[in-house]
Amino acid sequence: MHGASVQRESASYAEVTGGDPRPAAYRYAGIGGADAPRLVEAVCANRDLPGSLPGSLPGSLQRAVDHILADPPGDCSDAILTRVAGITLASLRRNFRERLDTPIARFVQNARLDWARERLGNASEMRSINQLSVDLGFAAPGGLTRAYKQRFGETPTETRTNAFRGVCE
Template sequence: MLKRFPLFNATDVDEHRLHSQTLVPEIVRVEQLRPGRFSSAVDVMLLGDTRTGTAIASVAHMPDLEVEAVGRRAVRLVIPTTSAIAISSGARSREILGGGLAGLLPSNPLRLRYTPGHHLVLRVDRDKLDLALQEMDCEAEVDRILDAVFFEPRLPGLQDFAEHLRRLIATIDDKPARILDQPTFRRAHEQNLVLRLADILALVRERGSLAVGRNSAALRRAEEYIRAYAERHVDLVAMARHAGLSLRSLQILFRANHDCTIVQFIRRHRLALARERLERGETETTVAEIARRSGFTHLGHFTTAYKEAFGEQPRQTRQRARREPDP
C-alpha cells in the first residue's frame, strides 16, 4: 500500500526512532520490545499543502514496538490491518486486534504497543477539521471528543469511513503518476476525508455519549479466537464456547459493535492477511496459494471479495509489488 510514496526504510530501531520523530515530533520514545532482527517501512502520501498537514501513511514493522507520545495537534485515525495496537493513557486502555477496524487516537499523552505487522494512519489537519465543524454549526472541542471516545471503534460511521479510506488507497495505488501529482486530485480527496471525519465527530457530540455494547470481554475473546484460526477453519460453535456466549448473542454483539456479521468480520480479516502477502511480491507463491493460506477455499470468491474491498484484482496488487525495487 502506498509503495509509490516511500518515506523511509529502517533496519534498526534507533534509525526508525529518528525518522519517526521527524515525521511526528510529539513522539518522545520508541522501543523494540523483543530481541531479534528489526525492519520497518513507512510510506506517506501528502494530501495537504504542508508536510504537517493531511496525509495517509502505511506502516509495516517487526518485531513489537512501544511508542510514547505527548499531546498532539493533528488528529489521527489508526487502522491496524495485520498488527494489533493497544493504547493506554493513565488508567485507561483499549486494544484493536487488527482486521481493518479503525480507532481515533486521543489527544492526551499516551503509550502505544504494536505487534509485528502493518497498519494505516490518516493524519488530518486540525485547522481544516475545525473549519469543517464550524460549517456544520458544531462548536465541538475536538480534544474532548477524542479523549472521551478513546480509540473506540464503535463510533457511528467510523468503520464506513475506514472502508472509504482503504478504497482511496487502492485508487492511489492504481492511478498513473500524472493524476496523483495533480493538486486538484489531492485537494478533492483531502476535503472529502476532512468533511467525513468532521461529520463523525459532530454526530458523537450531538448524541453526547456512546452506545457501548455489553459483554465486551466476550466479544474480545471471540475476536481473539477468529484471529487465531482465520487461516484455517473457524468453528463458530467452538468460538462461541470460547467466548462464553451463545452464537446468537455473539452475532448481535458483532452487529452492534462492528456493524457486520461474524462471517463478514472473518472475511475482512482474511482479506487483510491476503493483501499483506500479495504486497510482499513473493515470486514462488501463486495467488491461489496465498488465498488458501489466508483462509479462502474458493479462488473465484476470493478474487471477487478482494476486488470489492481494495478496488483491484489480487494479481494487480502482486504485479505492482514485483515491479517495485527492494529497499
C-alpha cells in the same frame, strides 16, 4: 458461584488456544497491544463504526475478535468462536451486530482478505494466489478475486504486481 463460571470460561478459552492465557492477538506475530484496535478498525472498514469502538468491547467479543485476527485462515467457525468467547452463538451474533455493526461472517472474511493483502503486498511471499485462496478456504480462486476486488478495488494479481514492481525499481 460467579468465580466458578469465570474460571470455567477461562479454562475453555485456554483449552482452545493451546493453554496460552494471553489474548490471541498478542500471540500473533506483529499483532497485539496498541495495534489490536487499529486491526479491528481495518477489518471493519468500508462502513462507519458505531459508538466508542475500539477499547470498549466486552471480554467475550474481544476474545472472539482476537481469535479471528490471530489466525484469519484458521478455524473461525461458529462452534470455535462461541467456545473461545464463552457465550452462545445468538449472543455472539448480537454482539457483532451491536458492537461492530457487522455479521460474524463478514468480519471473518474481511480479516482473511486483509491477511491475503498483507501477503500479496510482500514480495518475499512465495505462495501463489491460488494457494492463498485455498489457505483462506475459498472454493475457487475466482471467489478470492471477486471478494478482494470488491474490498480493495484491485485484483490480487494487481497487488502482487505492484509489490514486485517496488522491489525491482
